[in-house]
Amino acid sequence: MIGKLDRSASREDRTAAILDAAWVLAGRDGVAGLTLRGLARELDLSQPSLYEYFESKHALYDALFADGNRQLLGRLENLRLPTDPRRAVKVVLRAFVEFALADEARRQLLFHRPIPGFVPSPESYAIAEAVLARGVDVLEAAGVDDPADVDCIIAMVAGLIDSQASNDPGGTRWTRHLDRLVDLYLDNPRKDAR
C-alpha cells in the first residue's frame, strides 16, 4: 500500500497523487504491467473510481507521459550551461541521457511506445517537442546549422541510451562514449550542397 488517497485534498492534488502512485507501480511491475485495479487498490479506491480522474487507461498513460516530459523539461531548463557552446551541448545531452536512464519505466513510456495503441495527445506531445526544441537550440548555438546533422546527433544519443538500457542497465558501457561522439559529430558536419 502506497497510501490512501487524501479525500480532502484538492482535485488537482488528488490527480497528482494518483500519478505518483502510478509511477511507483510502473516502476515495480513495468509500464505495461500497470493495472487500474492494482492502482486503485494502492489508493484504497475502487477501480471504476479512477475514471473520475482519467477517462481511460490511455488517458492515464497520457498524463504520465506529460508528467515525465515536464520533469525532463524542468531539468533541462534548470541546467547551468557553460558559456562554451560545445561544452553546453555536452552538458545538455548528458543531462538528457542521465534522465532517460534514471527510471526504466519512465524511459520506456517517454521514448518508446510500450503500450499497444497508446499515442500521446497533441497537448502532451507538445511538451516533448519543447524538450527537443531545447536540444536543437543548444546544438545550433554550437554551430550545427544543418538539420540533417541535428537528426544524426539525436539518433546517436538515442542509440546510446537504448543500447545502455537494454544491454547494460546501470552501467556506462555506452554512455561513456557520449562526449567523444559529440565531438566527432560536431567536428564532422555533413558536407551538403546547400
Added chain:
Amino acid sequence: MIGKLDRSASREDRTAAILDAAWVLAGRDGVAGLTLRGLARELDLSQPSLYEYFESKHALYDALFADGNRQLLGRLENLRLPTDPRRAVKVVLRAFVEFALADEARRQLLFHRPIPGFVPSPESYAIAEAVLARGVDVLEAAGVDDPADVDCIIAMVAGLIDSQASNDPGGTRWTRHLDRLVDLYLDNPRKDAR
C-alpha cells in the same frame, strides 16, 4: 481468412503455416494486437487448439522471434560481400537496416520488447547473437578491433533504424546517412590505453 490449416500436412508444416498467419495478423494489427482467437479464426481452428502447437502465447512470440532472426541470418549469409572490408561493412549494415525497416511488426518484435513480459528463450536468443556475431566479424575484418568501437557502431545503426521507423517510416531521412557515419566511425576509432 488467410487459409484453413491443412490438416494433412506434417506437424512441422502446420506449425510454419501458423507462424505465417501470425506474421500476417501482426502486420495488420500490430505485434501486440495479435490475439490467439483471431489467429485461430484465420486458420479455422478453435483457440485452445493453438495450444497443441505453442504452450503459451509467449511461446508463439518466441517462435516468431526465432523465425525473424533466422530470416535475417539467412539474408546476411547470402550477401555477396565486396572484397574491400569497408565496403563489406557498408553492405552488411545496409542489409541489416533494410531488413529491419521492411516489416514494422517484425522490427518491433526482433529489436524491441513490445510484448509485456516476453523475453526470448535462450535458444531463440542464440540466433540473434549469431546475427550480431556476423556483424562483428565484418567489422573486425575492417580493422575495428576495439569492442568499444563495435558497441558504438551498433548503437549508431540502432539509433538510425529507430529514428527512421519512428519519425519517417518509409523514408530515408536517417538511413541516408548510414554510409557517411560508417566512414566517420571507422576513421575515428577510440583512442584507448591498450
Added chain:
DNA sequence: GTATAGTGCCTATCGATGATAGGCAAACTC
C-alpha cells in the same frame, strides 16, 4: 430554506483475453 445540479464514490456487470479442464475420435505402436 429548499430545490437543483454536480462531484465523488460505490457495487454489479459487460465483453474480450489468455489459459485450463475434460472429453472424443482418429492414428499410431507394440
Added chain:
DNA sequence: GAGTTTGCCTATCATCGATAGGCACTATAC
C-alpha cells in the same frame, strides 16, 4: 487388437478495461 498418443473440440475460469446505475454529499440558485 489393446493401449497410447495426437489433434481437435466445447465449456469454463480469472483478469483486464470499461460501462451502467445508484447513493451520499456539496455547492449553487432562487
